[in-house]
Structure formats: structure tokens, C-alpha cells
Amino acid sequence: MTGTTKSGTAERAPRAGRPGYDQGSVLEIAVQLFNEHGYDATSMGQLAERLGTSKSAIYHHFTSKEEVLALALDHALGGLEAILEKPLARTGAPDASLTFVLREAVVVLCERLPSVTLLLRVRGNTDVERQALERRRAFDRTVADLVDAARAEGTLRRDIDSRTTTRLLFGMINSIVEWYRPGGPITPDQLAADVLAVALDGLRSH
Amino acid sequence: MTGTTKSGTAERAPRAGRPGYDQGSVLEIAVQLFNEHGYDATSMGQLAERLGTSKSAIYHHFTSKEEVLALALDHALGGLEAILEKPLARTGAPDASLTFVLREAVVVLCERLPSVTLLLRVRGNTDVERQALERRRAFDRTVADLVDAARAEGTLRRDIDSRTTTRLLFGMINSIVEWYRPGGPITPDQLAADVLAVALDGLRSH
Numbered sequence: 001m002t003g004t005t006k007s008g009t010a011e012r013a014p015r016a017g018r019p020g021y022d023q024g025s026v027l028e029i030a031v032q033l034f035n036e037h038g039y040d041a042t043s044m045g046q047l048a049e050r051l052g053t054s055k056s057a058i059y060h061h062f063t064s065k066e067e068v069l070a071l072a073l074d075h076a077l078g079g080l081e082a083i084l085e086k087p088l089a090r091t092g093a094p095d096a097s098l099t100f101v102l103r104e105a106v107v108v109l110c111e112r113l114p115s116v117t118l119l120l121r122v123r124g125n126t127d128v129e130r131q132a133l134e135r136r137r138a139f140d141r142t143v144a145d146l147v148d149a150a151r152a153e154g155t156l157r158r159d160i161d162s163r164t165t166t167r168l169l170f171g172m173i174n175s176i177v178e179w180y181r182p183g184g185p186i187t188p189d190q191l192a193a194d195v196l197a198v199a200l201d202g203l204r205s206h
Numbered sequence: 207m208t209g210t211t212k213s214g215t216a217e218r219a220p221r222a223g224r225p226g227y228d229q230g231s232v233l234e235i236a237v238q239l240f241n242e243h244g245y246d247a248t249s250m251g252q253l254a255e256r257l258g259t260s261k262s263a264i265y266h267h268f269t270s271k272e273e274v275l276a277l278a279l280d281h282a283l284g285g286l287e288a289i290l291e292k293p294l295a296r297t298g299a300p301d302a303s304l305t306f307v308l309r310e311a312v313v314v315l316c317e318r319l320p321s322v323t324l325l326l327r328v329r330g331n332t333d334v335e336r337q338a339l340e341r342r343r344a345f346d347r348t349v350a351d352l353v354d355a356a357r358a359e360g361t362l363r364r365d366i367d368s369r370t371t372t373r374l375l376f377g378m379i380n381s382i383v384e385w386y387r388p389g390g391p392i393t394p395d396q397l398a399a400d401v402l403a404v405a406l407d408g409l410r411s412h
Binding site for chain 2: 038154155156157158159160161164165167168169170171172173174175176178179186191194195197198199200201202203204205206
């Protein structure tokens with residue numbers, strides 16, 4: 001997306017005896033292709049072509065296209081799940097935990113934009129996709145529980161249906177993948193602050 | 207989506223001498239298929255199969271698959287553009303116009319969910335798609351102008367970047383197509399009120 005892939009690759013030293021791309025670089029280009037053309041419509045041959053290498057060079061790193069997908073989705077989900085493991089997400093008032101989790105989620109979205117974009121498009125057509133969807137739903141449920149706890153303690157308004165509240169929150173946050181450009185004028189931290197300001201206090205001047 | 211297609215078709219009188227589906231019903235099923243499998247991956251043969259009719263029966267109503275797409279996208283865009291023609295969108299304070307347009311946009315999204323879903327997935331691969339994208343951008347620009355005018359008059363907060371504000375607003379509203387179910391417990395009017403409450407006043411209790 002940022003057009004820095006080639007130079008990024010050049011800066012990394014390939015492992016000895018293995019010409020060309022390392023696993024991480026192949027994964028990065030693969031996620032780009034999946035996002036451009038769709039996972040189903042992308043072949044390992046196209047990936048090799050984009051990399052300027054052979055299919056066997058890719059199979060040196062991955063056993064199958066599905067393994068590429070699994071690793072890409074794990075990159076997105078691992079980032080989100082790590083948020084929930086942090087003390088600030090697990091202790092203290094629900095209000096504070098929710099604020100922390102939402103802020104960190106926006107940062108992960110921005111920093112892992114390509115793999116999160118891929119994750120958000122997964123529809124559950126294969127086992128790998130279904131497992132990823134299940135992990136995504138578990139993350140969403142934990143956030144929904146925090147929303148409910150914050151409603152119960154009275155810090156979040158209760159005049160809007162609980163599920164609608166959570167869905168509008170996720171809708172706003174997930175939509176970031178449609179337009180955010182890493183390296184642009186808005187830093188992940190700034191965007192996280194903006195999202196929290198809009199979601200919690202709204203756009204109206206007070 | 208609602209499973210009422212068959213009975214809906216039965217209620218409409220087919221034009222004399224033309225057995226089976228009328229143009230509107232073919233369009234409805236086509237949009238369903240496009241949303242399920244993607245426009246590019248859907249053939250007129252699959253559409254005929256789903257309808258239990260022949261391709262020639264479909265070509266009786268449409269000259270090409272692209273014409274089906276054009277009409278479907280026009281249904282979505284026509285609904286949105288009609289909002290901007292109403293007096294309440296064009297006169298009075300920017301704050302009031304913006305509130306009116308956002309509320310009506312949510313209602314159109316809910317009431318024309320399948321065709322708006324299709325519209326939001328358009329990426330501009332053909333002339334028809336590019337024309338639809340241009341109309342969608344014109345609608346978005348008008349809303350963005352209302353946001354800017356409401357910021358200028360001081361009713362919307364100015365501590366968040368103007369483009370970020372508009373994008374988060376659209377992000378929240380457009381995400382409705384991912385989960386809203388027509389005929390469910392939440393009416394379009396209720397959802398519109400909820401979206402405005404969250405967007406303008408936020409989720410925090412005051």
C-alpha cells in the first residue's frame with residue numbers, strides 16, 4: 001500500500017543460501033494481493049509473478065496458499081488478542097478498560113492495516129477462515145461485555161440498545177481500514193484519540 | 207435476504223404474455239446473487255438458474271449483465287440523491303440540514319439494503335461502476351460540505367480533523383449494511399435516531 005515493499009525487502013538480509021524474499025516479505029506481498037483481488041481469486045502463480053520468483057521458492061516458506069492465509073490472519077488476530085491480555089484491559093473500572101481496549105484496537109488496526117483488512121473480509125468459506133472468524137468473534141464478545149459492564153455501572157448511556165451500541169462502535173472503528181493511510185498526516189495515536197472522542201462524546205460542540 | 211421474494215413476485219401481476227418474473231423481481235434476485243458471490247463472479251446463467259427460468263427470459267428485460275448492475279446501483283443512488291433534493295436538506299441551518307440528511311441516509315440504507323450493499327462494494331472496474339462511484343462521491347461531498355458548514359457555525363466540534371470527522375461518520379453509517387436485518391426488532395427510524403444520538407452526543411452518559 002505504501003509502495004515501500006521493495007526497499008523494505010532490500011534492507012533485510014535474506015537468510016544465507018536462500019535467494020530473494022524471506023517469509024515475512026512473501027507474506028506481506030501475499031496479503032497485498034489477497035486484498036487487491038480476493039483470496040480465492042489469487043493463485044500461488046500470481047504471487048510468484050508479483051515477487052519475480054518461482055512457485056517453488058514460495059513453497060520453501062509455505063506449504064500451501066491456505067497456510068499463507070492462516071499466518072496473515074494470525075498476525076491480525078494476534079495483535080488484537082494481545083490487547084486483551086494487558087493489565088489495563090483486565091483490571092479497573094469497565095469504563096477505563098473499554099477506553100483502553102478501543103484505543104489500542106485502533107492502533108493495531110492502523111499498524112497492521114493490510115492483515116486486519118484481510119481479516120475483516122473473511123466470510124468463513126474454509127476451516128482456516130472459520131477459525132479466524134471464531135477468534136474475531138471472541139474478541140468482539142469481550143469488547144461487547146465491556147460495553148455492557150460500562151452500561152451497568154452507568155458510564156455509558158442505556159437508552160440505545162446494547163447490541164446496536166457495540167455494532168456502531170465496531171462499524172466506526174473497522175471502517176478505518178477503508179481509508180487510513182499509514183505514514184500519512186494522522187498518526188495511529190491521533191486517530192485513536194479522535195475515535196474515542198467521537199464515540200464517547202460525539203461530534204456536537206458542548 | 208428476507209425470504210419474501212417468491213410471495214412478493216406472486217403478488218405482482220406479470221406483464222401480459224410474459225411468463226414468470228418481471229423486471230423488478232429479476233433485479234432483486236440479481237442483487238442478492240451479486241452480493242453473495244460478487245458481481246464479476248456471477249453469470250447471467252447463474253441468475254437464470256436461481257430464477258428457474260431461461261437466459262433469454264432475462265434478456266427480455268435486460269440487454270446485459272452490466273445493465274442489471276447499472277439499474278441496481280441507480281436504485282441505491284437514486285434513494286440517496288433524493289434526500290439532497292428535499293427542502294429540509296437545502297434550507298435552514300447547516301446543523302439542521304446535516305441532521306436531516308444523516309437520518310434520511312440511514313433510512314434509505316435500511317430500506318434499500320441490498321442495492322446499497324452492492325453500491326458500497328463497487329471498486330470502479332467498469333464504466334458503470336465508475337459512474338456510480340462518481341455519483342456516490344458527489345453525495346459524500348455534499349454531506350462533507352454540511353459537516354464543514356456545521357463546524358464553521360460552531361455546532362460541530364472543531365478539535366477533530368474535518369476529513370476524519372466525515373469518514374468516521376460515514377464509517378458508522380455504512381457499517382449498518384453489515385448487520386442490519388430488515389423486518390427485525392429495530393425499525394429504520396429507530397436506528398436512524400440511535401445513529402444520530404451516538405454520532406452527535408456520543409455513548410458516554412451525561
